[in-house]
Amino acid sequence: MRNVLGRELPDTIDGIGELRSYGPPPMPRKSGCISGGGGSPKLLASIRSALAACDVRDGATLSFHHHLRNGDHVMNLVLTEAARMGLRDLRIAPSSIFPVHEPLVGLINAGVIRSIHTAYVSGPVADAIGRGSLCVPAVLQTHGGRARAIESGELAIDVAFIAAPASDDCGNINGVSGPNACGTLGYAMVDARYAKRVVAVTDHLVKYPACPIDITQDCVDFVVPVDSIGDAARIVSGTTRITDDPVGLNIAQSAARIIEAAGLLNDSFSFQTGAGGVSLAVARFVEDGMRRRRVKGSFASGGITGQIVGMLEAGLFDALFDVQCFDLRAVESYRRNRRHQAMSASMYASPSTRGSVADNLDAMILGAAQVDLDFNVNVTTTADGRIIGGSGGHSDTAAGARLAIVTTRLRAGANPKIVESVRTITTPGASVDVVVTEAGIAVNPARDDLADMLKNAGIDTISIARLHDLAIQGSSEDKRPASATKDAPIVALQQYRDGSIIDVVRRTY
Amino acid sequence: MRNVLGRELPDTIDGIGELRSYGPPPMPRKSGCISGGGGSPKLLASIRSALAACDVRDGATLSFHHHLRNGDHVMNLVLTEAARMGLRDLRIAPSSIFPVHEPLVGLINAGVIRSIHTAYVSGPVADAIGRGSLCVPAVLQTHGGRARAIESGELAIDVAFIAAPASDDCGNINGVSGPNACGTLGYAMVDARYAKRVVAVTDHLVKYPACPIDITQDCVDFVVPVDSIGDAARIVSGTTRITDDPVGLNIAQSAARIIEAAGLLNDSFSFQTGAGGVSLAVARFVEDGMRRRRVKGSFASGGITGQIVGMLEAGLFDALFDVQCFDLRAVESYRRNRRHQAMSASMYASPSTRGSVADNLDAMILGAAQVDLDFNVNVTTTADGRIIGGSGGHSDTAAGARLAIVTTRLRAGANPKIVESVRTITTPGASVDVVVTEAGIAVNPARDDLADMLKNAGIDTISIARLHDLAIQGSSEDKRPASATKDAPIVALQQYRDGSIIDVVRRTY
Known part of the structure; x- marks a missing residue:
């Protein structure tokens, strides 16, 4: 065949197959966006x-x-x-x-x-x-x-x-x-x-x-x-305040001690925490530990707060991986510091890439609405089944981090948070290593190694069952088994990170 | 069904379909890369x-x-x-x-x-x-x-x-x-x-x-x-030298005058050129024009040289789009200046994205081994069919730019470069707007508007046929038609950017 410019071509070539002959207009000239003079065809009015x-x-x-x-x-x-x-x-x-x-x-x-x-x-x-x-x-x-x-x-x-x-x-x-x-x-x-x-x-x-x-x-x-x-x-909020509540501070300090006792505070240390008052307090205590040990860690990740930016700027981390800035100081840091690095949700936490940042985490600080005897965590619903959030990065970072620490009070008001069986499973207990409360620290029995390290560091632990007992003392645990609403219509599926269904949420009213 | 955590799930849900039940191990914990302590499983010895x-x-x-x-x-x-x-x-x-x-x-x-x-x-x-x-x-x-x-x-x-x-x-x-x-x-x-x-x-x-x-x-x-x-x-070379050859400087100056005459030297001006001596000289003359007109352009793109970095740093461009640094100054600029922005080959020049940077270009300076009467350009082979390169970004930027300028001498040694028909078509004449030589400027007849603008600016032009005549004067143009080797085996296909075949290269010896 002959193309529109008059060049002779064979129809096919062994090892390549059929040839497509050049012939304008294979595409309009300037097929894409053209900024400047004439205005961009991408720009729409509404x-x-x-x-x-x-x-x-x-x-x-x-x-x-x-x-x-x-x-x-x-x-x-x-x-x-x-x-x-x-x-x-x-x-x-x-x-x-x-x-x-x-x-x-x-x-x-x-x-x-x-x-x-x-x-x-x-x-x-x-x-x-x-x-x-x-x-x-x-x-x-x-x-x-x-x-x-x-x-x-x-x-x-x-x-x-x-x-x-x-x-x-x-x-x-x-x-x-x-x-x-x-x-x-x-x-x-x-x-x-x-x-x-x-x-x-x-x-x-x-x-x-x-x-x-x-x-x-x-x-x-x-x-x-x-x-x-x-x-x-x-x-964005201009400031984010560390808790000044003694109970919260106590929990935060325990979490930081566990990280240190687990031998993670070295020059490859990596860390993620949230923006709540206790989470920020954990970061503060971790910072103290790093300074005391003269450690320069590797990275902090997550939604990034100004407090974590301060640790980067103080030389306590080499870099930040940031999927979302939580405050104005984080925005400003991302704007001007190339070691404050953006990451996509996929790079952050997808289980099907060639390695996410969550998989590189040493220590992750997690919250909980409920934790149960199997260390399963609920951040999806309240005890009575009302939807209050969902995983976000909870299950992802719990699965990835070497040390997944849940910090929680024993009770929310009169309601126990350490329960026999969580109302909704968001994150499976298999990826939760330790639960820290104001009444004690419970290590997942699957993590004997961690229990030993805490013992060697002089940190007392108790069983999750004991924490449960303490939590229900003086409170009336909601004894309704999960099956109580089993005939109610399903209103939401809690998907695990791999797409499987880890639990369902049923209508409550 | 019931998943491994004991939660009851339906097998299917209307509007969603079959459910997959959570059951470890859906994936190994820490499936990805783990830096630090234990060493990364990605690290291989050889x-x-x-x-x-x-x-x-x-x-x-x-x-x-x-x-x-x-x-x-x-x-x-x-x-x-x-x-x-x-x-x-x-x-x-x-x-x-x-x-x-x-x-x-x-x-x-x-x-x-x-x-x-x-x-x-x-x-x-x-x-x-x-x-x-x-x-x-x-x-x-x-x-x-x-x-x-x-x-x-x-x-x-x-x-x-x-x-x-x-x-x-x-x-x-x-x-x-x-x-x-x-x-x-x-x-x-x-x-x-x-x-x-x-x-x-x-x-x-x-x-x-x-x-x-x-x-x-x-x-x-x-x-x-x-x-x-x-x-x-x-x-990378520490320095890249602007030509000091008067013929090259003359061609470069003409190219810069054409850009100015075409009305492109305004605050949305964008520009790309290569790293050769004449290309660099064009940039120098363009810079002079921008300073004279007090223009702050939009961007320069391409392989980036130190000279273009200098223009960014002088405030002549808002940003650089860089697919490949051509020298150490460009590397250093990319390292520290966030307005010196990396771009993927796709963002640079793919014809099938939602708009490439090449499509946003005002002026592109291109080289040529041969140009023919239809403005087709050959940068793939010599006149006698020896392979010396290929398109690189030539066809992409020619297709995208508002003004695609080919700069070339009339002859290489005794061989004419403006020929009747190029040995190999790399870039179709339809996307070449003007050819600049030391003996004159030829505007593609499809660009009457450009011819008018040059005329209004007092820039003389001549026909491509006349340039061809001048090129062959005193030289012995290789008169072998393209068909002379038509029975020789095909050794390479010159693909156009859309995947069609614009020409073939046949064995010559």
Whole structure:
């Protein structure tokens, strides 16, 4: 054959196969985005235009991310507009859902939203799920399991909406500029790479290119400027306070002593903790230990707080891996320090990559709504079955870390938190190494080695059964067995990180 | 059913389907990489171990990248070891091949290497391809077309070997540390993401984590420390000299005047040029124009030189997009300046992303071995058919840029470079806007608008036919039509960026 430029080609070649002949237009010249002079074809005037341009139809799967946390406006904006357009039966897959997303309840009841996949849900939407308002039970994932599901195609996203603190007209996005700068965009990075269509929604359209870029233009189809993507005051807090409660401080100090006793405080030490008062206190005590031992650790990871940034800047860690900044100091650090490194949700915690950061963790500090005699942890529901969150990264980091420490009080008010059997299993006891309470420390019997190390360090331990006994003393343990509601409809599935179902949540009222 | 933790689950749920019950071990605890104490399971002792661990068999496809250019040791190391292990019929897919890869000739002749996909090849391997030594014709791609082929699955890579200037034991790789620091790893980023197995080969194993990370651990299967990945002296040059030849300077100045006349020197200006003497001179004249007009442009892209870094630092551009650093100053800039941004080969130039940087370019300066009356450009072979390179990013940037300028002398020695019909079409004339020589400027007739702009700016142009006449005056143009060798065996296919075949290269001797 002869191609349009007159060159003779064979039809096939052994070892290569059929040849495709060059012939314009194989693609329009300048097929992609063109910033500058003529304006970018990616730039759309409204959310409605984007939904139309992405050809969103009834039953489509739309994803969102939660870096703006309880200040996020984007999910409400998009889904309200979808409802106005008459769309129905949508499946939504936000990385987390907060009280600010209350408008979704009406959309669930109206049939606009048919099902939900998410790694964390609290507030009115959680209550709606608990009431069985969805047509299909919600699927509660882990942060790493969500990334795995997206990457494997198990959770196929039609359109990912990215709340973009800054974007240029070609869809380069960064998290460090604009009125709602929130830092790294680790959860959104996975959606941006795998969704069929990707829409950047921004209130800070900047001149091309939006360096330093967190999500690149080659992943983004459309850019929609809006008045506001969020309420900065609810996104990040300028300060995060360490607990000053003596009980909390006592628990935190015990956790730090366990890390030291386990021999982890050396130059390869790595650490993750949350943003709560006790978690921050643990970090403070760990910091004291590192300074005392003159240790320079390897890394801290997770959602990153200013306190952890302080440890990086003090030379106590070589680097930070950050999937989501928890406060303004973390955002500022990420902006200017190249050792404060973004990580995608997949790199953070997916069980199916070639090695996640969670798998490299030495010590992980975890919370719990309930812990049971098998060390199973519930962070999904209250004792009476109300949905209050979900795994987030809980199960992922517990599975990965050398030392997974659950810190919890014996009771919440009059209710015991150390129970015979947790209402909902979020994280299996097999990946929980030790439970620290104000009344004592219980080591998982599967970790004899850890028990020995604590003993050698002079740290007393007691059995989880004993902790349970102490917890129910003077309180009336909810004795309803898990089977009490076994005939009630299932309203949510608690998925483990590998996609299997570790528990179900049933309707309680 | 009941899962191993005793929780009752239904077998299926309407709207979700069959449930998979949680049951350990769904995955081993700590499935991934664990740095620190016990040593990483990714760390292997030798290239041989890596080839075995990746289960490389006869006929496998192995990929490499060329950031170490003519100083690369890794491709020779790996393929020599593959030969020692008795492997045969390998397909190799390096992003480019240089004279340093001469040992591959023996491996081709011995049947170890059966076929080659690459975007650029020069030196002894090019000559071997020209002699027809491969069992299957080589496939010459473009940089963007290679990324497209990998991403689409058309070029499926079994194992990608990454020459890593620095790596930790979990496979986090950076290009800015170590004795062979070469800067960004843009070509390797695509291989790392899509290959079935990824091996980091490094001579600088650093403490975990290897921040600032260019390729992350979640993509890397194995890490192999070796004595040396390259010869630093041949990787980057401390200085790159602007031509001082009056003919070259004249051509460069004309090119810069055309950019200005085309109205591109404004605050959204973007620019790419190569590392040759004339290319650098164009950048110098463009810089003069920008300073004179007090323009702050948008970005420069490509392989980045120190000269372009100087323009960034002088505030003449907002940012650099860098797929490969061409010299030490560029490496140093990439190391410390967040506006000097890495880009993958896909983001750079793939025709099938949602918009590449090449598509955003205003002005692109291109070279040519030959240009013909249809403005087709040959950078693949000499006039007599010897393979001397290939597209690299030539066709990609020509297709994307608003203004694609070919700079060339009329003749190379006694041989005309402006010819009736190029020996091999690399880049179609449809994407070449103007040809600049020392004897005049020819505008592609398809670009009347450009001709008008030049006229308005007082820049004289002549026809390409006239340039051809001038080129052949006093020289003996090689009059052999392309069909003269039409019965000779095909030794290489010149693939256009979309995967179609734009020309073939036939054996000449």
